[in-house]
Every structure is written in structure tokens, then in C-alpha cells.
Amino acid sequence: MVRGIGKLRKQILSNRGVVVAKPPGKHTVLATIPTTNKDHLKTPHMRYLEVVHGKPIEKLLLSGSEAKVGELLDIDKSTVSRWIKRLKLRYTRDNLPDCTICTRAVPACLIGICVILVDLEQWDLVSLKEKEIMNDREVSNTRAE
Numbered sequence: 001m002v003r004g005i006g007k008l009r010k011q012i013l014s015n016r017g018v019v020v021a022k023p024p025g026k027h028t029v030l031a032t033i034p035t036t037n038k039d040h041l042k043t044p045h046m047r048y049l050e051v052v053h054g055k056p057i058e059k060l061l062l063s064g065s066e067a068k069v070g071e072l073l074d075i076d077k078s079t080v081s082r083w084i085k086r087l088k089l090r091y092t093r094d095n096l097p098d099c100t101i102c103t104r105a106v107p108a109c110l111i112g113i114c115v116i117l118v119d120l121e122q123w124d125l126v127s128l129k130e131k132e133i134m135n136d137r138e139v140s141n142t143r144a145e
């Protein structure tokens with residue numbers, strides 16, 4: 001983690017009156033701002049919310065309905081929807097999650113029940129993803145023979 005960001009985080013937190021408690025034998029709880037491959041798309045406001053909540057903004061934005069997330073993050077629900085678009089967090093039939101590089105992939109993803117789509121309750125996309133994975137598997141089985 002960049003040292004400058006740690007300093008900035010401390011400064012932001014102390015400005016906001018947040019005291020970071022150190023549990024015995026452990027390092028500081030919010031040791032770093034969470035980093036993901038979407039960091040270059042994030043605004044300072046998003047990064048601030050990541051520090052406050054200790055989670056990547058992607059996770060926060062997808063943690064419930066837009067209204068619920070807006071309430072949690074104290075932002076308008078139209079902002080929630082704008083940010084979801086900006087970070088390309090919505091999946092469509094042309095933009096399905098890639099479980100082979102996904103950090104949240106679980107064994108169910110391997111048989112086509114992608115946990116990300118299930119969490120989003122995108123049932124038609126779940127079945128599309130399932131078809132995609134089954135087709136890939138058939139192709140690689142044919143190759144192996």
C-alpha cells in the first residue's frame with residue numbers, strides 16, 4: 001500500500017473524528033483503502049466511502065437495492081445508479097461475469113451457477129451464464145478426446 005494513502009486515510013479519519021481502535025495483537029483494523037481493478041474509475045467521494053466502510057465501493061454499491069444502498073452510504077439513489085454504471089457493475093447478456101478471474105467465484109460458479117448473478121437475483125442471466133459454461137465445457141471435452 002502506498003504510504004501517502006495511509007497518511008491521507010488517517011488524516012481524513014481524524015478530521016471526521018473517527019478513532020481507529022487497535023485490537024490487542026492485531027494491526028490497525030482499517031490498515032488500507034481496499035484496492036480493486038476498478039480503482040482508476042473511482043471518484044474521491046467513492047474512495048472516502050471505502051475508507052469509512054472498510055470495503056470496496058463495488059461491494060457497497062451492490063449490497064442491496066439502490067434505495068437501501070443510498071441510505072447506507074448517505075447518497076442519493078440516483079447517484080448509486082450512476083456509480084454502478086460508471087464502475088460497470090451491472091451485468092447484461094453481453095457482459096456476463098468472468099468466473100475464471102472473479103475473486104468471489106465459488107465452486108457453484110464452475111457448474112454455471114454464478115454467485116454474483118445469484119446475489120443480484122438476475123435469474124435470466126444465471127441461466128445464460130450456465131449455458132455459456134456448459135458450452136465451454138463441451139468444447140474443451142471434445143478437444144481433449
Ligand SMILES: [Zn+2]
Binds near residue numbers: 097102
Ligand atoms: Zn461466478
